[in-house]
Amino acid sequence: MVWFNSKRIFCSPMKCGIILTVPCCVFWLFIQIQWLKGNEGFSCCHWNTGKNLTILLWHWPFEIPYSLGGDVCWDLYRIPHCKLVDRRSLFPSADVVVFHNRELIQGSQKLPTEFPRPRGQRWAWMSLEPPHHNGNLQQFANIFNMTISYRRDADITIPYGELLPLESEGSLVEDNSVNKSSLVCWVVSNYQSHHKRSRVFKELSAVVPVQVYGNWKQKPLSSKDLLPTISRCYFYLAFENSEAKDYITEKLWKNAYQGGAVPVVLGPPMSHYKDVAPPNSFIHIDEFKSVKEMGQYLQQVKEDKKRYAEYFKWKQHWMVRLHTDWRERLCKICSQDNHLSQNKVYSDIDAWDKAPI
Ligand SMILES: *[C@@H]1O[C@H](CO)[C@@H](O)[C@H](O)[C@H]1NC(C)=O
Ligand SMILES: *[C@@H]1O[C@H](CO)[C@@H](O)[C@H](O)[C@H]1NC(C)=O
Ligand SMILES: *[C@@H]1O[C@H](CO)[C@@H](O)[C@H](O)[C@H]1NC(C)=O
Numbered sequence: 001m002v003w004f005n006s007k008r009i010f011c012s013p014m015k016c017g018i019i020l021t022v023p024c025c026v027f028w029l030f031i032q033i034q035w036l037k038g039n040e041g042f043s044c045c046h047w048n049t050g051k052n053l054t055i056l057l058w059h060w061p062f063e064i065p066y067s068l069g070g071d072v073c074w075d076l077y078r079i080p081h082c083k084l085v086d087r088r089s090l091f092p093s094a095d096v097v098v099f100h101n102r103e104l105i106q107g108s109q110k111l112p113t114e115f116p117r118p119r120g121q122r123w124a125w126m127s128l129e130p131p132h133h134n135g136n137l138q139q140f141a142n143i144f145n146m147t148i149s150y151r152r153d154a155d156i157t158i159p160y161g162e163l164l165p166l167e168s169e170g171s172l173v174e175d176n177s178v179n180k181s182s183l184v185c186w187v188v189s190n191y192q193s194h195h196k197r198s199r200v201f202k203e204l205s206a207v208v209p210v211q212v213y214g215n216w217k218q219k220p221l222s223s224k225d226l227l228p229t230i231s232r233c234y235f236y237l238a239f240e241n242s243e244a245k246d247y248i249t250e251k252l253w254k255n256a257y258q259g260g261a262v263p264v265v266l267g268p269p270m271s272h273y274k275d276v277a278p279p280n281s282f283i284h285i286d287e288f289k290s291v292k293e294m295g296q297y298l299q300q301v302k303e304d305k306k307r308y309a310e311y312f313k314w315k316q317h318w319m320v321r322l323h324t325d326w327r328e329r330l331c332k333i334c335s336q337d338n339h340l341s342q343n344k345v346y347s348d349i350d351a352w353d354k355a356p357i
């Protein structure tokens with residue numbers, strides 16, 4: 001090139017070549033080193049990889065398999081470089097192996113502790129159950145490197161649902177009380193009198209009428225009838241069966257929010273709900289000195305159209321997104337992996353699970 005031949009230029013073609021090549025090599029080396037370190041600290045640049053993370057699901061939760069054909073994480077969720085597999089023969093090449101807790105605890109599945117664990121492979125413990133239903137996890141001390149749970153402090157958080165901001169402001173529904181006939185509704189299949197929710201229900205139904213559906217009252221609702229039925233209620237008792245850290249289930253996201261009834265919640269403390277749901281979108285039982293007072297409040301709000309409508313204003317800004325597909329939860333490992341610390345061991349996962357609220 002003419003430019004290189006010019007005498008006024010500060011370097012000869014050869015020197016220029018070296019000057020340009022050396023930094024390139026150094027940069028290339030840097031990339032390779034980051035690569036070997038398992039992409040840790042490399043989240044600055046998303047043009048990295050081409051390297052696929054292989055996630056092996058050891059057994060399907062509740063023994064219900066889903067199709068893993070094609071590039072599932074990309075095809076369904078637009079998550080790249082994520083190879084989701086359930087063939088155990090791929091164990092030696094898996095980056096992460098995921099174990100659903102239920103089957104381990106019940107003994108129908110076992111950890112593959114007889115095989116040597118490939119270097120750098122991480123084992124993940126996965127559960128959507130509250131601690132009370134996870135069983136004693138002390139046998140799993142020093143086994144797992146990762147937790148996958150609805151809890152916000154899990155390595156991978158997989159909530160039952162969430163609210164996403166609407167891109168443009170939604171329209172305001174003028175009359176939220178149209179077609180409503182019941183003041184308070186509750187759907188319960190697993191009624192146990194020692195649950196706190198059962199005591200609250202009893203006290204509440206002494207103050208105001210509570211319409212009960214579900215197997216307990218031999219009034220089962222098909223999944224098709226669930227939301228239309230709830231839509232005819234002013235308030236819905238989104239009472240969790242367990243009061244545990246962050247344990248907020250589809251009773252809030254689907255039954256109440258999507259059903260169009262105002263949720264009355266019992267579960268983790270008020271602050272946990274406030275962190276994930278907009279103010280004035282739910283009523284927490286802790287807002288009242290007594291259940292009786294709460295019953296009276298519900299009655300008052302029902303009579304006051306304007307006040308009742310306040311509980312629906314959030315719908316102008318938010319939409320509900322339910323998470324029900326295990327594949328989505330597993331693909332999330334790939335999209336979050338850059339933010340995880342790569343060398344972690346849960347030395348006492350039982351204590352982690354049973355952490356106080
Ligand atoms: C990653 O997976 C995709 C889709 O299966 C495949 O096309 C690609 O070749 C893989 N890349 C590497 C580096 O293995
Ligand atoms: C109220 O119920 C009627 C009859 O079932 C239905 O056609 C109408 O769409 C309902 N209105 C709302 C706002 O849900
Ligand atoms: C995962 O946990 C095992 C068992 O405690 C440990 O030996 C291994 O170093 C951990 N691996 C990573 C990548 O953190």
